[in-house]
Amino acid sequence: MTDAGPDRESATTAPGPQDDGTPPGSGGTPEWFDRATGVGRGTLHALVVPTLALLLALVVGAVIIMVTDVDAWRLMGEDPGAALGEMINGVWVAYRALFLGAFGSVRAISETLFTATPLILAGLAVALGFRAGLFNIGARGQMFIGGLFAVWVALHVELPSLLHVPLALLAAIVGGGIWGGLAGILKARTGAHEVITTIMLNFIAAFFTLWVLKTSVFQEEGSNLPQSAPIPETARLTPIFGDQYRVNIGLFIAIGAVFFVHWLLFRSTLGFEFRAAGFSPSASRYAGMNVALLYTLVMFISGALAGLAGATMTLGLPPYTVTSNFPGTIGFDAIALALLGRSHPFGVLWSGLLFGALIAGGRAMQGAAGVSVDLVIVMQALIIIFIAAPKLVRAVFRLKAAETEPTQLTKGWGA
Amino acid sequence: MTTTVEKERLELEQRNRATPEERRSIIIGWVLIALGLLVIVFFGLGTDPGMDATFNLSLQTDRIQDLSWVIDARNLSIAVGVIIVGLGVWRLTRRALDWTNISLAIGFSLFSLAFLAWAAAGSQFSLVGMLRSTVILSVVVVFGALTGLMCERVGVINIGIEGQLLASAFAGVVLSSAFGTWAGLAGALITGGLLGWLLAWLTIRFHVDQIIAGVVINFLALGLTSLMSARILSDVQSLNAPERIPSWKIPILADIPVIGPMFFDHTFFVYGMFVLVLAIHMGLFYTRWGLRSRSVGEHPRAADTAGINVYWVRYRNVILGGMIAGFGGAFLGLAQVARFEEDMTGGIGFIGLAAMIFGRWLPFGALGAGLVFGFARAVQQKVAILNIGLPSEFLLMLPYVVTIIVVAGVVGKTRPPAADGKPYIKQ
Numbered sequence: 001m002t003d004a005g006p007d008r009e010s011a012t013t014a015p016g017p018q019d020d021g022t023p024p025g026s027g028g029t030p031e032w033f034d035r036a037t038g039v040g041r042g043t044l045h046a047l048v049v050p051t052l053a054l055l056l057a058l059v060v061g062a063v064i065i066m067v068t069d070v071d072a073w074r075l076m077g078e079d080p081g082a083a084l085g086e087m088i089n090g091v092w093v094a095y096r097a098l099f100l101g102a103f104g105s106v107r108a109i110s111e112t113l114f115t116a117t118p119l120i121l122a123g124l125a126v127a128l129g130f131r132a133g134l135f136n137i138g139a140r141g142q143m144f145i146g147g148l149f150a151v152w153v154a155l156h157v158e159l160p161s162l163l164h165v166p167l168a169l170l171a172a173i174v175g176g177g178i179w180g181g182l183a184g185i186l187k188a189r190t191g192a193h194e195v196i197t198t199i200m201l202n203f204i205a206a207f208f209t210l211w212v213l214k215t216s217v218f219q220e221e222g223s224n225l226p227q228s229a230p231i232p233e234t235a236r237l238t239p240i241f242g243d244q245y246r247v248n249i250g251l252f253i254a255i256g257a258v259f260f261v262h263w264l265l266f267r268s269t270l271g272f273e274f275r276a277a278g279f280s281p282s283a284s285r286y287a288g289m290n291v292a293l294l295y296t297l298v299m300f301i302s303g304a305l306a307g308l309a310g311a312t313m314t315l316g317l318p319p320y321t322v323t324s325n326f327p328g329t330i331g332f333d334a335i336a337l338a339l340l341g342r343s344h345p346f347g348v349l350w351s352g353l354l355f356g357a358l359i360a361g362g363r364a365m366q367g368a369a370g371v372s373v374d375l376v377i378v379m380q381a382l383i384i385i386f387i388a389a390p391k392l393v394r395a396v397f398r399l400k401a402a403e404t405e406p407t408q409l410t411k412g413w414g415a
Numbered sequence: 416m417t418t419t420v421e422k423e424r425l426e427l428e429q430r431n432r433a434t435p436e437e438r439r440s441i442i443i444g445w446v447l448i449a450l451g452l453l454v455i456v457f458f459g460l461g462t463d464p465g466m467d468a469t470f471n472l473s474l475q476t477d478r479i480q481d482l483s484w485v486i487d488a489r490n491l492s493i494a495v496g497v498i499i500v501g502l503g504v505w506r507l508t509r510r511a512l513d514w515t516n517i518s519l520a521i522g523f524s525l526f527s528l529a530f531l532a533w534a535a536a537g538s539q540f541s542l543v544g545m546l547r548s549t550v551i552l553s554v555v556v557v558f559g560a561l562t563g564l565m566c567e568r569v570g571v572i573n574i575g576i577e578g579q580l581l582a583s584a585f586a587g588v589v590l591s592s593a594f595g596t597w598a599g600l601a602g603a604l605i606t607g608g609l610l611g612w613l614l615a616w617l618t619i620r621f622h623v624d625q626i627i628a629g630v631v632i633n634f635l636a637l638g639l640t641s642l643m644s645a646r647i648l649s650d651v652q653s654l655n656a657p658e659r660i661p662s663w664k665i666p667i668l669a670d671i672p673v674i675g676p677m678f679f680d681h682t683f684f685v686y687g688m689f690v691l692v693l694a695i696h697m698g699l700f701y702t703r704w705g706l707r708s709r710s711v712g713e714h715p716r717a718a719d720t721a722g723i724n725v726y727w728v729r730y731r732n733v734i735l736g737g738m739i740a741g742f743g744g745a746f747l748g749l750a751q752v753a754r755f756e757e758d759m760t761g762g763i764g765f766i767g768l769a770a771m772i773f774g775r776w777l778p779f780g781a782l783g784a785g786l787v788f789g790f791a792r793a794v795q796q797k798v799a800i801l802n803i804g805l806p807s808e809f810l811l812m813l814p815y816v817v818t819i820i821v822v823a824g825v826v827g828k829t830r831p832p833a834a835d836g837k838p839y840i841k842q
Contacts, residue, residue, distance in 0.1 A: 064639070064642065068642060068643055068646045068647055069646075070646065070647055070650045070651060135626055137630070186819070186823050190823040192819070192822040192823040193822065195574060195626060196765060196768060196769055196772075196818065196819075196822050197819055197822060197823070199762065199765050200762075200765070200769075200815040200816075200818045200819045201815075201819070203761075203762055203812070203815040204812045204815050204816065204819075207808040207809070207811050207812045207815075208808065208812070210808050211806050211808035211809065332634070335630060336634070339627070370646070371642075371646070372641065372642050372645040372646060374637075374638050374639075374641040374642040374645060375638070375642055376638075377634055377637060377638030377641070377642075378634070378635060378638035378639055378642065379638075380634060380638075381631050381634035381635040381638060382635075384627060384630070384631050384634070385617065385623070385628075385631050388617075388621075388623045388624060388627045388628070388631075389617060389621035389622075389623045391621050391622075392621050
């Protein structure tokens with residue numbers, strides 16, 4: 001498939017088994033570049049659409065900031081020019097705060113890396129599902145359960161740090177894996193679509209967390225607050241650059257997971273079967289693979305990765321007491337991120353860092369410019385649209401469009 | 416080389432092996448027996464003798480007052496449990512396979528009755544209030560299911576119902592606060608329609624994967640409404656104060672005990688829901704529009720060959736579906752809650768999608784399924800007040816657990832439209 005140009009690459013969010021990370025063919029860039037950027041066999045060209053998508057998202061975001069500027073609209077009747085100036089200034093202040101909040105200082109960079117850690121792990125979870133033709137929207141629920149398992153080990157097992165952290169992480173893998181595998185089993189045995197089951201499992205996990213944090217199993221003795229007792233020092237993820245910066249060894253776990261998923265998908269038999277099942281379940285079945293088992297396994301591993309993401313939020317987030325919404329919006333950010341990274345582990349790494357910067361910057365923006373961090377959700381939605389519809393980006397920028405095959409990522413409701 | 420004896424043996428095995436319907440009947444039989452035993456042991460024997468459950472059958476606003484049904488919770492539960500076990504045993508005999516689903520429905524209704532009697536033992540419980548809530552709480556689910564049905568009947572999966580509901584609720588609330596109820600209603604319908612158009616445009620014009628397009632709509636709706644809520648509504652609170660749409664009490668019919676408050680004392684949205692279900696049913700199965708829609712959902716290539724404009728049919732139905740979601744969003748924002756809250760839909764659009772599957776892509780099926788989900792929510796709300804010692808979080812999980820059980824196939828084998836989820840490219 002060396003003749004497949006960048007257009008085919010950009011149109012396909014979940015390429016089939018042929019995209020196995022083998023050395024590039026006709027691409028004009030060195031092999032290390034292709035590998036590192038995660039665009040596979042493409043050229044620099046393959047980066048064009050994601051870059052333009054990000055740019056467009058920033059532009060639309062600016063328009064939204066301007067349109068929702070209430071104070072400027074009040075001024076509009078008296079002095080339209082000043083009002084417009086106010087709006088543009090608002091965009092400048094917001095984006096400046098966003099950029100400085102992401103890269104402006106050591107603390108900002110630490111925040112970006114810290115925010116990126118669970119995003120990368122959860123993004124890998126979603127990307128792995130995409131590769132096997134499964135849409136795992138349940139990273140949020142799997143983070144809840146994985147995170148809680150880790151907290152349980154942290155609170156109820158006494159061990160030296162060297163063993164305590166790995167054991168807690170193992171528990172997170174098991175917990176997240178069970179929650180993801182549940183959706184996998186339901187899909188394999190009954191054909192229940194994973195989109196619905198994982199979303200429902202998200203709600204169930206959220207209510208379960210709400211309840212369990214009020215029980216004596218997790219609460220501090222004598223406390224009435226719906227939060228866990230403090231995680232003991234031995235189970236915490238150690239900060240890399242000292243206690244004043246939040247980025248911790250979870251980052252190394254995330255990077256390790258990137259390499260693991262890459263190995264799993266492109267170097268192992270199991271990964272080949274995953275991708276084959278994603279490409280054509282019927283052909284895989286015909287070739288003798290047990291597709292039902294594969295679905296369960298994929299969802300288990302996917303859930304395990306999300307569970308690890310949850311553990312980084314419970315064991316690594318100062319002040320080390322766990323509250324009822326610790327996954328935040330990470331489970332959903334992960335979807336956009338996996339798409340942006342084209343479901344490739346290295347792509348997920350880079351887009352995870354990018355989203356980490358966006359969200360860390362977004363928090364700074366909310367504080368400094370009063371633009372709520374929800375803007376980042378809108379920008380993510382726009383990025384997904386532009387990535388999933390490369391024809392749209394090409395139309396906006398009048399790039400030469402090529403005929404592309406339609407992408408059908410997920411299957412219908414049937415088994 | 417199979418001998419005659421072996422062949423006969425194989426044929427015999429073939430005959431003895433249960434068909435899928437028979438297997439379902441047996442599985443559901445065992446489920447019912449377990450349920451019945453649970454009722455007898457837990458709700459029946461678990462209740463002290465002589466504890467009466469009082470079910471109120473009239474509301475304080477009713478013309479006919481003080482109707483109630485008093486019954487001994489223990490005896491009722493035991494009797495109900497025995498009936499459920501009996502139903503289960505009947506299922507094990509593999510007879511009357513048409514009755515499998517009906518048995519299941521009866522079993523679950525009786526189970527709910529025993530559960531309520533157990534929860535209300537020794538106190539009062541407004542049964543009519545709960546049934547009325549069932550209808551109200553099912554409205555958004557039914558509209559969501561009808562939206563999904565409109566789209567999937569022409570082969571487009573709509574995961575974005577949640578976002579369509581949320582965005583139209585927001586538009587409805589803001590426009591209603593600013594310009595009055597009718598403007599709010601119109602704004603909600605237009606917003607829903609626009610998001611329907613966006614889904615159709617992305618999937619038909621750009622061949623974006625339908626699930627991704629739907630997810631994008633959910634993201635956009637959640638992000639934009641939360642952003643505007645935080646940036647505008649918190650500042651200008653007069654924009655988040657719509658006039659609540661009043662109930663239209665239907666004379667005479669509303670005074671019938673139980674049925675009156677359940678069905679004939681509601682806002683026009685509720686009556687609209689019943690009318691819409693009937694209209695879509697008639698439209699789908701008795702008009703040219705319906706035949707064309709269904710043919711596009713089942714075999715677009717054949718429909719195209721027959722001269723039907725597949726793209727136009729898909730656009731039209733998906734936009735109409737979006738407007739139905741807009742109507743549902745308007746009910747949520749203008750009648751049920753009467754203000755906007757961030758993420759106020761809370762997954763109800765997905766429950767609507769599950770209701771559509773549960774209802775087998777049929778309008779009346781969607782209505783029935785919606786009522787089941789409404790019932791689960793109503794039970795959760797009313798029982799939470801009784802304080803039965805079960806943590807409220809577990810009751811809150813109930814509708815979501817029901818959804819999973821439903822899509823996991825308690826309803827048996829369902830068949831979506833053949834071209835559901837498949838992009839169509841004109842040749």
